[in-house]
Amino acid sequence: DAGITQSPRHKVTETGTPVTLRCHQTENHRYMYWYRQDPGHGLRLIHYSYGVKDTDKGEVSDGYSVSRSKTEDFLLTLESATSSQTSVYFCAIGTQETQYFGPGTRLLVL
Amino acid sequence: DQQVKQNSPSLSVQEGRISILNCDYTNSMFDYFLWYKKYPAEGPTFLISISSIKDKNEDGRFTVFLNKSAKHLSLHIVPSQPGDSAVYFCAASENQGAQKLVFGQGTRLTINP
DSSP, rough: OOEEEEESSEEETTOOOEEEEEESSSSSOOEEEEEEEEETTTTEEEEEEETEEEEEEEOOTTEEEEEEEETTTEEEEEESSGGOEEEEEEHHHOSOOOOOEOOOEEEEEE | OSSSSOOEEEEETTTSOEEEEEEEEETTEEEEEEEEEEOOOOOOOOEEETTTOOOOEEEEEEEEEETTTTTEEEEEEOOOGGGOOEEEEEEEEESTTOOOOOOOOOOOOOOOO
């Protein structure tokens, strides 16, 4: 298994509060990604990183920001959580040919 | 605009028979295709992939077929086993710097004994 961990694994928060999810990898991989999974939508790309301090938006980036200050860590922040951001969030590392996913974070926004 | 579509939300197959999962895409710039398997409460795991220069790739019980003219790919699992029961996602990407994947909605496969 690729060395990818996510924290927390579960979180319940209230609308309007900030939330930060962490992805940590031990593979020293250049590319890292954040996806969300929702019923009927599969996995959708939120943001990705192609190096330290190099990030770009994905398909559903509104309401999210990211930071990558070290190769091994990729943080996803919900500045002011909304109920529409209730989802399962997956971090991934890899390339076009293969991406390896973390175990996911289940977020509930009340 | 859904660039990658899996039109069957679910599929039920008898153990030992062949499972065929289908995926259609609209973006002609896609040149790499992947299949992932996902169990509940776990992250997706990579199964098999195919480049657009090929039309078939095999790995054990899993075979992926690509029909570029129809913009269609399929995953064949034979023989199907109870442990194959999971949600299957197809994904596609363009050969450019971003290395991004676009996923279909998923198909829930159930293998019946």
